[in-house]
Amino acid sequence: MKAALLGQLVADRAARRPAALVTDLESGIQALIHEDGVAGALALDDAALAAGRAALAADRSGLLPLSGPRLFLQAVVPSPRLILVGAVHIAQALAPMAALAGYGVTVVDPRRSFATDARFPAFELTTEWPDEALARLAPDARTAIVTLTHDPKLDDAALGIALNSPAFYIGSLGSRKTHAARLKRLTEAGFSDAALARIHGPVGIAIGALSPAEIALSVLAQITAVRRAGSKPGEERAA
Amino acid sequence: MDASEQDVLQQALAWRGEGRKVAIATVIATWGSSPRPVGSQLAVNEDGAMVGSVSGGCIEGAVVREAQEIMAGARPRLLDFGVTNEQAWEVGLACGGKLEVYVEAVE
Numbered sequence: 293m294k295a296a297l298l299g300q301l302v303a304d305r306a307a308r309r310p311a312a313l314v315t316d317l318e319s320g321i322q323a324l325i326h327e328d329g330v331a332g333a334l335a336l337d338d339a340a341l342a343a344g345r346a347a348l349a350a351d352r353s354g355l356l357p358l359s360g361p362r363l364f365l366q367a368v369v370p371s372p373r374l375i376l377v378g379a380v381h382i383a384q385a386l387a388p389m390a391a392l393a394g395y396g397v398t399v400v401d402p403r404r405s406f407a408t409d410a411r412f413p414a415f416e417l418t419t420e421w422p423d424e425a426l427a428r429l430a431p432d433a434r435t436a437i438v439t440l441t442h443d444p445k446l447d448d449a450a451l452g453i454a455l456n457s458p459a460f461y462i463g464s465l466g467s468r469k470t471h472a473a474r475l476k477r478l479t480e481a482g483f484s485d486a487a488l489a490r491i492h493g494p495v496g497i498a499i500g501a502l503s504p505a506e507i508a509l510s511v512l513a514q515i516t517a518v519r520r521a522g523s524k525p526g527e528e529r530a531a
Numbered sequence: 532m533d534a535s536e537q538d539v540l541q542q543a544l545a546w547r548g549e550g551r552k553v554a555i556a557t558v559i560a561t562w563g564s565s566p567r568p569v570g571s572q573l574a575v576n577e578d579g580a581m582v583g584s585v586s587g588g589c590i591e592g593a594v595v596r597e598a599q600e601i602m603a604g605a606r607p608r609l610l611d612f613g614v615t616n617e618q619a620w621e622v623g624l625a626c627g628g629k630l631e632v633y634v635e636a637v638e
Contacts, residue, residue: 293555293635293636293637293638294637294638295544295547295637295638298540298543298544298555298637299544301540302540302541305540315633315635317559317609317633320606320607320635353568353569353570354560354569354570355559355560364557364559364633366557366572368540
């Protein structure tokens with residue numbers, strides 16, 4: 293691999309720009325595919341380019357399904373993100389766990405006594421209102437959102453934006469009773485049952501979690517199940 | 532690919548920036564049970580330091596040995612590991628899976 297190609301891949305990843313490195317396994321010659329262009333010494337015909345773009349869109353590394361020389365495609369796509377609304381005790385456990393699992397974590401809480409650098413060293417922290425923060429962060433299909441405040445003013449503001457986004461996971465902390473009240477408020481705010489069915493609430497999978505770290509583990513397990521196995525709300529019981 | 536794979540590329544680039552020789556190994560294909568999926572990567576430098584993985588620790592030693600030769604100037608190589616391969620017995624792919632690993636130097 294040319295050092296310049298490696299540098300480009302690292303830069304693309306940092307800029308959240310999807311890229312794919314295609315290697316001819318016979319010659320070792322490589323090409324770099326983006327959504328809007330192709331570079332490098334390896335010439336790709338239309339069929340190879342189309343197969344490469346399809347694999348990149350599906351975030352799927354592997355051998356391209358073509359006859360001729362074996363071409364391997366390495367998809368280099370942006371990391372998933374996790375937005376936590378509520379700089380609470382559970383968030384202090386969930387943020388570092390999610391970072392270990394590869395998520396870029398942002399913590400949102402306008403309450404300055406909670407949102408302190410001392411409580412969340414090394415994480416992006418904002419004291420914007422949740423609806424403003426989420427609108428700015430623009431959740432995409434690689435984003436998970438979890439509300440943890442128990443305060444309808446904060447959680448509902450976040451959920452309003454989350455439900456209008458393509459976020460792959462939306463979870464809300466709270467008991468069944470709290471969640472039922474939340475669904476009622478959001479219904480009155482105009483959200484359909486189908487939209488509200490996207491919310492995992494009560495949040496997390498059933499592992500008998502008690503401590504903040506255990507609840508964080510339960511939530512991260514559920515996010516993983518949705519991301520990797522396509523679980524839907526209600527398929528697991530709450531923690 | 533997740534963030535741990537990104538660390539592999541970033542570390543490889545950082546080593547290059549320090550003037551070290553670097554090789555990258557990538558899982559190209561797997562058959563049967565295999566601990567790391569296609570696209571998993573391992574970077575190694577001339578001092579033998581490594582980041583990432585291409586298996587659960589079964590074949591990393593063999594990959595690093597090949598990587599040293601490739602860093603020293605050999606062509607990129609496609610390595611086969613599996614239960615039918617004598618080398619796999621040597622390096623002990625206990626899971627019974629089979630995989631192909633591509634090893635290349637950063638030039």
